[in-house]
Amino acid sequence: MAVTSSAPAAVGVKNRENGVQKVRTTDPVKNRWYKPKSIVARIVLWVVLVGFAILFMYPFAWLLAASLKPRGQVFDNALIPDTVLFSNYLEVWDQLPLISWMFNSIAIAFLAAGAVAISSSVVAFGFAYFKFPGRNLLFGLVLATMMLPGAVTLIPQYLIWKQIGLLGTWVPLWGMNLFGSAFYIFLQRQFFLGLPRELFEAARIDGCTYWGMFRRIAMPLSIPSFIIVFIFELQASWNNLQAALIYLNAGSVEDFTAPLGIAYAMTKYSPSAGGQGDYQYVMVASLVITLPMLLIFAFGQRFFIEGIATQGRKG
Amino acid sequence: MTTDAIRDAAPLASHPGKKKGGAGKPRQKVKYNRREAIAGYMFIAPWIIGFMVFTFGAMIFSLYISFSNYRLVTNTATPAGVANYAELFDDPKVMVSLSNTLFYATLAVPLEIAFALVLAMLLNRVGRGAGFFRTVYYLPKMTPSVATAAVFLLLLNGNTGAINEGLALIGIQGPQWLVDPDWVKPSIVLMTLWGVSGTMIIFLAALKNVPRDLYEVASLDGAGPVRQFRTITIPMISGAIFFNVIVLTIAALQTFDQAYLLFWRDQSNASPESSLFYAVYLYIQAFRQFNFGVAAAMAWLLFMIIMIITFVQVKFGNRFVYYEGDKD
Numbered sequence: 001m002a003v004t005s006s007a008p009a010a011v012g013v014k015n016r017e018n019g020v021q022k023v024r025t026t027d028p029v030k031n032r033w034y035k036p037k038s039i040v041a042r043i044v045l046w047v048v049l050v051g052f053a054i055l056f057m058y059p060f061a062w063l064l065a066a067s068l069k070p071r072g073q074v075f076d077n078a079l080i081p082d083t084v085l086f087s088n089y090l091e092v093w094d095q096l097p098l099i100s101w102m103f104n105s106i107a108i109a110f111l112a113a114g115a116v117a118i119s120s121s122v123v124a125f126g127f128a129y130f131k132f133p134g135r136n137l138l139f140g141l142v143l144a145t146m147m148l149p150g151a152v153t154l155i156p157q158y159l160i161w162k163q164i165g166l167l168g169t170w171v172p173l174w175g176m177n178l179f180g181s182a183f184y185i186f187l188q189r190q191f192f193l194g195l196p197r198e199l200f201e202a203a204r205i206d207g208c209t210y211w212g213m214f215r216r217i218a219m220p221l222s223i224p225s226f227i228i229v230f231i232f233e234l235q236a237s238w239n240n241l242q243a244a245l246i247y248l249n250a251g252s253v254e255d256f257t258a259p260l261g262i263a264y265a266m267t268k269y270s271p272s273a274g275g276q277g278d279y280q281y282v283m284v285a286s287l288v289i290t291l292p293m294l295l296i297f298a299f300g301q302r303f304f305i306e307g308i309a310t311q312g313r314k315g
Numbered sequence: 316m317t318t319d320a321i322r323d324a325a326p327l328a329s330h331p332g333k334k335k336g337g338a339g340k341p342r343q344k345v346k347y348n349r350r351e352a353i354a355g356y357m358f359i360a361p362w363i364i365g366f367m368v369f370t371f372g373a374m375i376f377s378l379y380i381s382f383s384n385y386r387l388v389t390n391t392a393t394p395a396g397v398a399n400y401a402e403l404f405d406d407p408k409v410m411v412s413l414s415n416t417l418f419y420a421t422l423a424v425p426l427e428i429a430f431a432l433v434l435a436m437l438l439n440r441v442g443r444g445a446g447f448f449r450t451v452y453y454l455p456k457m458t459p460s461v462a463t464a465a466v467f468l469l470l471l472n473g474n475t476g477a478i479n480e481g482l483a484l485i486g487i488q489g490p491q492w493l494v495d496p497d498w499v500k501p502s503i504v505l506m507t508l509w510g511v512s513g514t515m516i517i518f519l520a521a522l523k524n525v526p527r528d529l530y531e532v533a534s535l536d537g538a539g540p541v542r543q544f545r546t547i548t549i550p551m552i553s554g555a556i557f558f559n560v561i562v563l564t565i566a567a568l569q570t571f572d573q574a575y576l577l578f579w580r581d582q583s584n585a586s587p588e589s590s591l592f593y594a595v596y597l598y599i600q601a602f603r604q605f606n607f608g609v610a611a612a613m614a615w616l617l618f619m620i621i622m623i624i625t626f627v628q629v630k631f632g633n634r635f636v637y638y639e640g641d642k643d
Contacts, residue, residue, distance in 0.1 A: 036440060049441060049448050059470065123358060135355065149618055152618050159376070179364060214358070267581045286459075304453070309520035
């Protein structure tokens with residue numbers, strides 16, 4: 001996938017220090033987009049784009065509508081409910097311990113994101129700046145771990161946490177993030193490689209320690225990639241169902257995370273499991289846990305797009 | 316993927332302006348600064364510790380468990396030889412879940428690639444408003460899988476669901492998506508396609524990198540849109556296609572959330588067997604039935620399968636991927 005490396009280096013870094021990177025010479029403005037020449041083609045393009053937009057948005061509209069409906073009408077597919085029940089949004093907090101689920105999820109997500117962003121940054125700086133025997137081999141190993149399916153280490157990790165006596169706590173859901181994570185290390189390293197080495201040499205001459213170089217120069221300069229890592233992991237943690245299932249499912253319902261809680265609610269209200277089909281509460285809860293992600297995306301859109309585009313370039 | 320990545324791992328200023336030399340070139344002896352080397356190890360120490368315990372150590376442990384009879388209650392493991400691996404072939408559900416998963420991946424990956432590419436090409440052709448559409452197309456990706464499942468569970472309902480209602484409008488009698496064994500996997504594909512925008516963004520970034528002059532020259536030479544797509548677009552973004560195929564395949568083979576949430580949430584086991592995905596059955600074996608030995612063996616089989624498939628894809632893909640670097 002060397003073709004990908006001809007793209008401008010990740011995260012706003014224009015050019016790699018060592019000149020390995022080939023810089024494209026095409027005029028970027030001219031190359032940005034080109035609209036279809038004929039007016040008919042342009043209309044067709046817009047119709048198709050709007051059509052897909054409606055398809056993508058429909059489930060959100062449906063969810064919003066369903067969350068406002070009384071019990072019997074959740075299934076009626078009307079985008080404007082016959083009866084609008086705002087009370088669903090008040091009752092849901094009594095019906096489900098949604099407030100504790102949200103609190104647990106938020107706390108775990110911030111712990112997970114903070115831990116992995118800091119640790120990956122430290123490790124990435126180690127790989128980017130220092131020369132030591134076996135570095136390329138070790139970095140290859142970092143990348144190789146991305147290939148390993150999570151299932152292989154699932155059971156041993158469970159047994160490790162069990163042995164330490166941390167089952168049922170939050171720790172298994174974020175603790176491993178203290179040791180860095182392959183893709184984030186890769187991403188942060190790419191960023192550090194884009195920083196001019198002279199910056200560090202100068203600091204070195206002025207008597208800066210290695211840690212000081214990281215803390216005072218590399219960290220502040222890498223805030224954009226730090227944010228990318230942070231919000232990526234925030235989303236991943238927020239979304240993480242399987243770990244919650246494994247580590248928290250045996251505990252009390254209040255200790256669930258939001259995804260686990262909603263999975264539980266889906267079963268609780270399902271008529272086949274003895275529920276009364278109060279799916280409107282599931283819909284409210286689903287909407288409530290989706291909103292924070294939509295907000296994060298609204299504010300951090302460019303970080304997401306950059307982060308994902310970088311993924312494609314990782315070659 | 317990995318070898319290129321390693322090649323790409325050229326460290327700061329250590330290969331001044333030159334790629335690694337050919338095979339015959341003698342390796343230069345690099346002099347390391349002791350203090351610097353020690354500091355480097357200190358910086359990467361968190362990863363090394365995590366790797367030794369939670370990855371490498373865990374892999375060894377997992378291998379050991381897969382060859383033993385592990386009892387959770389007593390926390391003891393007695394040697395079991397290859398019994399757990401034999402069980403994989405004795406238990407019909409293992410093979411059913413494996414073939415379900417392979418079938419799903421075969422169906423999902425090409426559709427994801429095609430759909431994401433279509434969306435990216437559309438976005439690439441629109442000027443003003445591209446940002447708006449990109450945001451709209453991306454929002455499903457931000458939705459937690461559990462919320463997606465809760466909504467699609469009702470949208471896909473065979474009798475009252477909106478999807479069949481929509482199909483009825485154009486005169487199609489929709490299937491019983493979640494009940495009919497033949498339609499279970501297409502249901503999950505549909506959910507996956509709704510969240511395909513991550514792949515789309517990667518394609519979009521690749522498309523933006525295709526020099527526009529290539530198309531201009533081609534159209535002067537009389538190449539139509541289809542020809543241009545086949546001879547310019549596809550080769551120029553082959554790297555991104557290759558990357559997406561590999562990543563999506565690995566993800567598809569590990570599909571868990573959707574299948575679990577739609578079909579295996581409760582323990583009634585009433586769902587059609589065609590909805591049993593490998594990762595779901597592995598979870599059931601490990602954390603509902605506590606057959607850790609069998610589950611560990613299942614994990615290693617999955618690892619082997621992923622390795623083989625990825626290896627084949629890399630071997631096969633390298634012949635089609637256009638590497639710009641090769642010209643130099």
